[in-house]
Amino acid sequence: MANLDTISRTSVVGSGYMGGGIAHVLALAGYPVALADVDAATAEKSRDRLITQAAQYESLGLFPADAAAAIADKLSAAPSIEHAVSDADYITEAVPEIVDVKLETLRRISGSARPEAIIGTNTSAIPIDELAKEVHEPSRFLGVHWMNPATFIPGVELIASTYTDAETVDVAELFVRSLGKITARVADAPGFVANRLQFALYKEALAIVEEGTATPEQVDAVVSNTFGFRLALFGPFAIGDMAGLDVYKGAYETLEQAFGERFAVPEVLTTLVEQGRLGVKSGRGLLDIAESDKDALLAYRDNAYGRLSALRADLGPAPGL
Structure with missing residues (x-):
């Protein structure tokens, strides 16, 4: 070898x-x-x-x-x-x-x-x-x-x-x-991690277009300027822990009422909220972020978002989009 x-x-x-x-x-x-x-x-x-x-x-x-x-x-x-x-x-x-x-x-x-x-x-x-x-x-x-x-x-x-x-x-x-x-x-599963997540997002984006909620251009504008902006720096679990898992649970409840079972509150999320594990604000969520790191993490987040905003402004819009 x-x-x-x-x-x-x-x-x-x-x-x-x-x-x-x-x-x-x-x-x-x-x-x-x-x-x-x-x-x-x-x-x-x-x-x-x-x-x-x-x-x-x-x-x-x-x-x-x-x-x-x-x-x-x-x-x-x-x-x-x-x-x-x-x-x-x-x-x-x-x-x-x-x-x-x-x-x-x-x-x-x-x-x-x-x-x-x-x-x-x-x-x-x-x-x-x-x-x-x-x-x-x-x-x-x-x-x-x-x-x-x-x-x-x-x-x-x-x-x-x-x-x-x-x-x-x-x-x-x-x-x-x-x-x-x-x-x-x-692990060895079809799509692994990156493409399983990427194609799940793409499928839901197509559903939004098909039902008339937004055009493809509007969907891209929303994603690239909202949560997609955050994803350039953090994964979904870090973002969720910083937002608050109780907030996520409430959002899922609203989505489930509108769209049914595919947006049901994940069982693990319900369990974590019941245990008081709400993310950064409670000390633990899906990730275990030490209390001593909380202020530094949030300061890093704000600095990183600010610098990414400046970079995007410097680059300007993508040609043709």
């Missing part, structure tokens, strides 16, 4: 927007990256695109000086998937989210990679167990779910299958963190 000290060469199979972003991160961290796609011409075209894009990011101050040159030096276009992975210590599979395509690609990758190489699939929602069954030596295989655009989004989900060796997860986590990313280990 590879360890962090022995990871020196990497490969990315799938050179589109997602795989390209991962390749950028790996190359900027100093790792040689062999890029592969359906054929050599596609991989070479993607390499050219990624170098050009790096130069654009560099000119905007989003990448460090000389980033494009560094990426050009570290990034190579492989003639085939098999060639790309043959001497890699860490391999990312980032082909389209089609089960049969992923299975065939993983068969090719795992059949040509060295036995100790770690293989991470960037699937957005397919259970890792389902993909692992087609991987040679699946103990070195896991889900490593980057978010789009991988170049800039900090979070990465790590998902072990029932076949994954614990050491594989440990090494993968250390490696991804060494790239400057923030990891979270989650």
Whole structure:
């Protein structure tokens, strides 16, 4: 099994927007990256695109000086998937989210990679167990779910299958963190955490549009300027604890009257409120925030919201929206 000290060469199979972003991160961290796609011409075209894009990011101050040159030096276009992975210590599979395509690609990758190489699939929602069954030596295989655009989004989900060796997860986590990313280990369930939540929100947003409560433009304006603004800095449980779980319980009761069972008060929320665990104002909620941290947390929140507001004002509105 590879360890962090022995990871020196990497490969990315799938050179589109997602795989390209991962390749950028790996190359900027100093790792040689062999890029592969359906054929050599596609991989070479993607390499050219990624170098050009790096130069654009560099000119905007989003990448460090000389980033494009560094990426050009570290990034190579492989003639085939098999060639790309043959001497890699860490391999990312980032082909389209089609089960049969992923299975065939993983068969090719795992059949040509060295036995100790770690293989991470960037699937957005397919259970890792389902993909692992087609991987040679699946103990070195896991889900490593980057978010789009991988170049800039900090979070990465790590998902072990029932076949994954614990050491594989440990090494993968250390490696991804060494790239400057923030990891979270989650269980192997369809959609994992990020996309299960993201698509639940999207479905409810569509329902709001379909029933005529708001237009798509109005929904986006509300989300991006209200709770979505907060989500840039805090997760739902931190936000709930700062707002007050008794407030949430009352809101659910109103929503349930209007929309039925899908908005019923969650049992755990009722229990917490009955126990007096209302969040920051009572000392405990779903999170256990120490009393000594309360004032500092709220001061951080206000400072962060103020600075985010200033950043948004500086950026101005998104073109076309």
